[in-house]
Amino acid sequence: MRGIHLLLELLLVTLMILFLAELKEKTLEKLLKEEGIQFSFFGLTSLDCLRVEGLEYRGLPIAREIELCIFYPDLLNQKLTVSRLKARELDLNSIEKIVKEGKRESPSDKAFSLPLEPSIKRAQITALYRYRGINRGTLLASDLTLKRGNIDLLMVEGFAAKIRSKGWYDGKLHLQGVIYPKPSYLAEIAPQINPHSIKQILVTTDIGRSGLTYRLQTGGREVYRGAHITLHSQGRYNFSSGALHSENEGKIEIAESTIESRFNLDYLQKKLSFQGEASIENGPYPIPIKPSFYRRIDLTFSGTPDRISLELRNSWSQISAQVEGFRRVTFSTSPIPLKALLISPPPKLANTSITLKGEYSDRLELQLTSNLGSGEIIFVPPRLKGSFALKDFEGIRLSALNPIEFQADLDRGRISLHSKLLRGEFSSKPLRGEVTIGKSKIHLKRGDGDLEFRGTIPSLKELVTTLSRLYPIDIGGIDAHLLLAGTYDPEKERYRFQISSPWSPGRREGSPITFLDLRAHGDRENLYIDYYALALANHAFYSTKTSHISFKDGTISLDPLWIEDRIEVRGRYSKERGRFLLKARNYNYSSIEGSATFDATVKILLKGKRVEAEGGILLKGGTITMPPRKRKSISDPDIIVVDLPQKEEEGSHFFRENIALNIKIDSQTPLIYRIPDLEVHLKPDLLLWKEYQKELQLLGYIHILRGSYSPLGEHYRILASDLYFYGKPTDPLLDLHIKTKKESYTIYITVSGTLTNPIIRFDSDPYLPQKDILTLLLMGSKSSSLLFKATGGDRLVGALGNLFLKNMLSSIGIKLDTLTLTSDGGRLGFEIGKRIGKNILVIYKNDAVSTIIIRYEMSDHLESEIIFGPQKSGINFYYRNHR
Secondary structure, eight states, X not given: OHHXXXXXXXXXXXXXXXXXXXXXXXXXXXXXXHTXXXXXXXEEEETTEEEEEEXXXXXXXXXXXXXXXXXXXXGXXXXXXXXXXXXXXXXXXXXXXXXXXXXXXXXXXXOOOOSSEEEEEEEEEEEEEESSSEEEEEEEEEEEESSOEEEEEEEEEOSSEEEEEEEEESSSEEEEEXXXXXXXXXXXXXXXXXXXXEEEEEEEEEEOSSEEEEEEEEEEEEEETTEEEEEEEEEEEETTTOOEEEEEEEEEEETTEEEEEEEEEEEETTEXXXXXXXXXXXXXXXXXXXXXXXXXXXXXXXXXXXXXXXXXXXXXXXXXXXXXXXXXXXXXXXXXXXHHHBSSOOGGGTTOXXXXXEEESSSXXXXXXXXXXXXXXXXXXXXXXXXXXXXXXXXXXXXXXXXXXXXXXXTTTEEEEEOSSEEEEEXXXXXXXXXXXXXXXXXXXXXXXXXXXXXXXXXXXXXXXXXXXXXXXXXXXXXXXXXXXXXXXXXXXXXXXXXXXXXXXGGSTTOSEEEEEEEEEEESSEEEEEEEEEEETTEEEEEOSOEEEEEETTEEEEEEEEETTTEEEEEEEETTEEEEXXXXXXXXXXXXXXXXXXXXXXXXXXXXXEEEEEXXXXXXXXXXXXXXXXXXXXXXXXXXXXSOOOOOOTTHHHHHHHEEEEEEEEESSOEEXXXXXXXXXXXXXXXXXXXTTSOOEEEEEEEEEEEEEOGGGOOEEEOSEXXXXXXXXXXXXXXXXXXXXETTEEEEEEEEEESSSEEEEEEEESOOOHHHHHHHHHHSSOTTSHHHHHTTTHHHHHHHHHHHHHHHHHTTTXXXXXXXXXXXXXEEEXXXXXXXXXXXXXXXXXXXXXXXXXXXXXXXXXXXXXXEOSSOOEEEEEEOOOO
């Protein structure tokens, strides 16, 4: 049987050769030419292979070469088996044209059908397609029939990309492979992206008679300015309608941000539309905006290439935008609160909000409105300019800045800012800047990663005066020439600075600051004062120990604050409430006023504007050298002025209404009060007591152990005495005892009563009348002296008494020009007074009692007296006849 089968195959091959040869000569060549098929060569290359070269159809090139090898034995089984099909340079443009023309024709004959079932065992085809140059493709296939087959390799290299794939055919063409985009094409269609970033695209597609479906995946490194993009897409395309539907998921990673997006594309009736949503996750950025504000942003979008609608949302705001033709953009925002936007908004501005709206075509026009004011910004690349007008807000006079104008050149990296109070100039290439307020200037410069700053403030008082136009600030007569220098690390948010005063500004108009040096460092939540030294007039403060002040969650904490390395203050303040503890151990205070050593423990409570202090101060000794205040004065040469009404000092109302005190003052050892001509040893036992809305009270006493008083070469001993305080600190009860010797007499002087109503008494041992005692004190001789008798007795005593009391009172701060002594029943008294205007005289008289007399000169001869006193009050009129 095998031999018979082989014989039949040989016979069949011989007949086919004879048949083809005859067909070529007579029938086939004629038939092909009649159908418009031409070729340069047509013939057998072997017993079973046919080759055609230069194949054309109706003048259109079809292929450079086609070789077809047939397996003849399968013809016995009514099968047409092509063992090998090879086509070289198949022209797809010609085939596309032939197919389109064939569709336009209406065939009149019956549909063509093959009499035998064809199959191709192996096929190798190269093709070309002319579009923007010549695009070439290669196909390697096997076991192809009308119903199925294998695509071993499909490779295309064109102007846009190189494609390499494989798959199978089962009524549909299934392919999977890789697309390698060409950088030149990417640079052409998307000039913004890095053309070398997208290396490959993974593709899976199914192609049928009516259309195709696909799935693709791609990823790139630094696709656009550091952005890494990953895209997954799947969709379907209908050949007849041209409709495309695509479902896509993408991920973009750039810097500290990740964008995940889901969107659909639809192309129907030659119109493209899309809709989708995205979520944006941002990491922390070195900008002065709260990370929670931009940590997550949700985005929805829809539209067509001509018009796109966008909506961005986060937990605090919403932005709506319309994009028309990728050229004109309009947008607006909901109100954005500063407390959500800024890391550390000023407390009074925390509830401020801003709203933005604008338009962008060839330039960006942005309007800003807020409860603080309004403004506009215009951006014409690369220049930016704008202006703002602010409103006053909760005591801050922001309108004092108006108008605020700024300009920026983004190419050159320069920004300038101008207002009525300040101006600034900044440059980013390299980073430099200068801020000017009046004559004060602060210079900024980017160093090795740190921002360096230095400033000069010629006059602190002038700077504060300028800033007080924004917010009321009063530093009294304090002035200083200050230098400021430091660094700031924006990545770690750390700073270090030093403030110093290079010379003594206290010489200027009595400013108390004579020296300042402060060095500190910290971050957003902590301030560490490493060292400070401050001299205010005759008071000096310093600390070499590090003080720590923290600012966290709206709470200010002292942990601790040091004063001269021995006073420690700890505590915290939050929501207008604070609690602090001050401790001092063996603290020594020293100045021109004296020196003292003490221990102290004081608790301080703050409740809104109210301050409550409770504790104790234990004096361990010291010397007071402060001279008395000169609160008495004279304005008329004939009148002595006593206790002029003092003008109420600023801040006294706040002190009375909002301060409460309970401070105990004790002393372990006596204090020494020493001024020229006077030295006193004393021990206090006092309580500073004050309630809200009441005056300060001083309770207790000062015990004087001993002392001495030596005016004009005289010597007086101060014996054990006391000052009793029962309320008003300026008017204690007096119990002073003074002793001196004159000739053979010991003279005792006793002062009782109060400072405003003192009673002076003189005694002697052996006994002398008071006028004789005064004569001894003033003249060194008693009243029987010849000088006393020759000069008129009592009148001389009065005159000398005036000099004595004037000298004694002036030593404790009461300056006197005239004084009149009176004598009533052996008791010594005096009259002092004040002239108010030309005709009114106020007299204070102290003899047995205290009396106030208001004397009014009505004319040259007529005057009246109004008398107020414990024993006598009324109005008297007098007529005087001046000679």
